[in-house]
Amino acid sequence: MAYYIANPIYDSVFKFMMDDERVARIMLSALLKKDVVAVEMKQQEYAGLTKRNISMFRLDFNAKVRNEDGSESIVLIELQKTWLVTETLRFRQYLASQYSDKRNLQSKEMSPKGFAYPMVSIYILGHKLGDLEEPVVYVKRNYLDYDSNPIVNGVPDPFVESLAHDSIIVQIPFLKGRLRNKLERVLQVFDQEYCVKGNEHYLEVDDSMFAGDEFLVVNRLMLASGTPEVKRAMEVEDEILSEIEERDTAIMMRDKVIESKDKEIESKDKEIESKDKEIESKDKEIDEKNLMIREMARMLHDQGIPMDVIAQRLNIDAEMLKGFIEN
Incomplete structure (x- = not known):
């Protein structure tokens, strides 16, 4: 059976999807490969509906996760999504600002030493990143001694955890119907291979791709597809993207003109250099x-x-x- 869902590559749809606490837990549990028992959205930055900003959607979560030993702990999650290559350069700036935000430190009641929460940064990219070809890439910290041997005792250390962080990178173009595990099944809602022909606002997915609570994600996106506010927001994003493409085209053409002029100047410089050498030889x-x-x-x-x-x-x-x- 086919389902028509709103395309979460659009910021407005992604926001609508993650606003549902159950869907947020399903998505984050699959990404973290841990059971997220509770999640609280801390803050959001939604830059998609302003004509001066390039589209990038950011969310911060406080997530309570259940560890393998049954204990529970708090993890700070920074989730950022973009479909433009140029925007990945701004991720580090955002991350740096979060490190300097005192609101991201634990309260004295939770930690007398005042260590920051362990942090995980999640990047959902609508483009390919370098030469990496895996749809999902996990970048994790390691505790090593001088000889690069793993350190076991005293790990994890709260001080180290507050300084370093793990990252998860999702490359949407490499999803392409992969259904090897729960995460890849959940992420199929981002696969642009399922775009409805002639209307990129919607995807057509098959129910055989999902199982169990994964249908909650699909249902949420089906609801988004019929929500007037989300529809209008997608249209606005299309206009913004069109303006961005026009701007980038103008910049590209300008750069080509500059490059051509630079080559012309370089050619003139070589000609002058040749003349100078000729004069020098004659002298x-x-x-x-x-x-x-x-x-x-x-x-x-x-x-x-x-x-x-x-x-x-x-x-x-x-x-x-x-x-x-x-x-």
């Missing part, structure tokens, strides 16, 4: 010729030959001959 040739004439003039003068005869033989004027002999 050197003249200097060598003058040196030879000077030596001959002195030799003839030392032999007692009259000045006018020397000048005639060497085809130089008397003033120049005088200068050669005296200097």
Whole structure:
């Protein structure tokens, strides 16, 4: 059975999807590979509906996760999504600002030492990242000694956990129908291979791709597809993307003109350099010729030959001959 769902590559749809606490827990549990028992949205930055900002959607969560030993702990999650390559450069700026935010530190009641929560950064990218071809990439910290051996005792340390963080990178273009595990099944709602022809606002997915609570994600996106506010927001995002593409095209054309001018200037510089070398060569040739004439003039003068005869033989004027002999 086919389902028509709103496309969560759009910021407005993604926001609508993650606003549902159950769906947020399903998505984050699959990404973290841990049971997220509770999740609280801390803050959000939604830049998609302003014409001065490029579309990038950010969410911060406080997640309570159940560990393998049954204990529960709090993890700070920073989730960022974009479909534009240029926006990945801004992720580090955002992360740095979060480190400096005192609201991200534990309260004294929770931690007398005041260590920050362990942090996980999640990046959902609508484009390929370098040469990595896996749809989901996990970047984890390791505790190693001098000889690169894993350290077991005292791990994890709250001080180290507050300094370093793990990252999860999702590359949407590499999903392409992969259903090897729960995470890849959940992420199928992002796979742009399922876009409805002629209308990228919607995806057509099959119920055979999902199981159990994964249908809650599908149902939420089906609800988004029929929500007027979400529909209007997608149209606005299309307009913004069109403006971005026009801007990028103008920048690209400008850069090509600049590159062409630079090549022209470089060619002129090489031409001038060649002329300079030619002039330098000729000057050197003249200097060598003058040196030879000077030596001959002195030799003839030392032999007692009259000045006018020397000048005639060497085809130089008397003033120049005088200068050669005296200097």
